[in-house]
Amino acid sequence: MKIVWSPLAVERASEIADYISQDKPAAATNWINVLFSKVDQLRANPEIGRIVPEINDRQFRELIYGNYRIIYHIGAKQISILTVRHGRQILPTDEIKA
Structure with missing residues (x-):
């Protein structure tokens, strides 16, 4: 299945990596590599993630x-990565539109 990153998800991941790199540049590179590796697992098994509690869909x-939290939408032909958020942040519903 095809994986498509929204501009918002790319922006959020970049912001997080930039923040991490302020103290540990190598850790930021590792964080991004693991992030993409985790998302790539969705190709084989798109339903491995839990249902987003705020939406219940x-x-x-x-x-x-x-x-x-890596929020994504499972469509008929693709998986859309919608956003990446810290778990303690409130998840605005406008960030999770398919």
Whole structure:
């Protein structure tokens, strides 16, 4: 299945990596590599993530990676990575539109 990253998800991942790199550049590179590796697992098994509790719709799911939530939507022909958020942040519903 095809995986497509939204501009918002790319922006959020970049912001997080930039923040991590302020103290540990190598850790930021590792964080990004693991992030993409986790997302790549969705190709074989798109439903491995739990249903996003704020929506309660089986098509909207999330992978947990450390303190972060990778929110995605399962479509007929592709998986859309919608956003990446810290687990303690409130998830605005406008960030999780398919």
